[in-house]
Amino acid sequence: MDKVKHFLKKTKVKTFFIKGEKIKLLLKEDVFPPSINGIFVAENIIINPGETIVDVGTGSGIIAILSAKLGGKVFGTDINDASINLAKDNSIRNNIFGVFKKSEYLNCFSQKFDVIVANLPQDIVHDNYKEYIGDHLFQTISGGTEGNSHIINFLKNAHNNMHNNTRLYLPVYTDVCFKPILKEIQKNYDYKIIASKEYETREFVEYNKELFLKLNAEKKIKIFLKNGKWIAKEYLFELKLKQKNN
Numbered sequence: 052m053d054k055v056k057h058f059l060k061k062t063k064v065k066t067f068f069i070k071g072e073k074i075k076l077l078l079k080e081d082v083f084p085p086s087i088n089g090i091f092v093a094e095n096i097i098i099n100p101g102e103t104i105v106d107v108g109t110g111s112g113i114i115a116i117l118s119a120k121l122g123g124k125v126f127g128t129d130i131n132d133a134s135i136n137l138a139k140d141n142s143i144r145n146n147i148f149g150v151f152k153k154s155e156y157l158n159c160f161s162q163k164f165d166v167i168v169a170n171l172p173q174d175i176v177h178d179n180y181k182e183y184i185g186d187h188l189f190q191t192i193s194g195g196t197e198g199n200s201h202i203i204n205f206l207k208n209a210h211n212n213m214h215n216n217t218r219l220y221l222p223v224y225t226d227v228c229f230k231p232i233l234k235e236i237q238k239n240y241d242y243k244i245i246a247s248k249e250y251e252t253r254e255f256v257e258y259n260k261e262l263f264l265k266l267n268a269e270k271k272i273k274i275f276l277k278n279g280k281w282i283a284k285e286y287l288f289e290l291k292l293k294q295k296n297n
């Protein structure tokens with residue numbers, strides 16, 4: 052059985068059409084390729100011409116490049132050197148300008164952005180799948196044993212890079228322990244859900260059903276069977292700085 056479906060076996064070029072924009076990307080084996088979850092984020096974020104946007108965990112650069120095509124002034128970060136190099140390469144390929152920096156979250160920036168998009172690793176990845184994909188790719192998807200650690204860590208400081216009107220777009224999945232994420236959101240942010248959709252869970256859910264069924268029974272995650280497939284939901288949150296009452 053082919054155990055790894057999401058990652059690429061060899062480099063390829065793929066064209067995406069999102070919000071009426073054509074984006075041609077080089078995709079490589081050592082960088083996270085756009086998933087249905089990331090494309091859903093790209094399809095639903097709002098970018099106005101002239102706004103400053105930072106794409107946190109840029110991967111192939113898809114969200115940053117789309118944002119630049121929509122008129123944004125674009126920045127991107129990633130912890131992975133291969134991602135930063137690929138995002139720069141893909142920017143040139145798409146005739147856009149972006150500033151891409153190797154950094155954890157937004158740590159390399161002191162400025163405030165108009166828009167922050169954070170499609171960070173958010174999966175509960177079982178050890179046996181980690182063995183198939185190796186440490187390097189594991190770091191591009193793993194959100195720790197509960198799937199939520201990157202999002203929570205990021206939210207603890209993201210408000211420092213926000214002004215009163217900054218929109219922070221954050222996808223939250225129900226096949227990770229999402230309740231601690233909601234709790235963290237409520238500390239510093241006002242929020243609304245701007246889009247949601249069902250998606251078929253990635254292959255490691257099927258391979259590690261016992262673990263995921265246990266978490267489901269404990270109500271830590273929420274997945275369900277539909278037509279013989281395991282389904283979860285993705286919610287796209289728009290966060291703003293919490294307005295302080297006088």
Ligand SMILES: C[S@@+](CC[C@H](N)C(=O)[O-])C[C@H]1O[C@@H](n2cnc3c(N)ncnc32)[C@H](O)[C@@H]1O
Pocket residue numbers: 083084085086089090107108109110111112113114128129130131134154155156170171172173190191192201
């Ligand atoms: C799920 S992928 C999303 C990639 C891309 N945004 C997309 O939508 O296709 C998450 C990305 O976050 C990067 N990443 C992991 N830990 C990070 C961290 N602490 N700070 C910044 N980026 C990180 C990974 O290398 C990976 O490229």
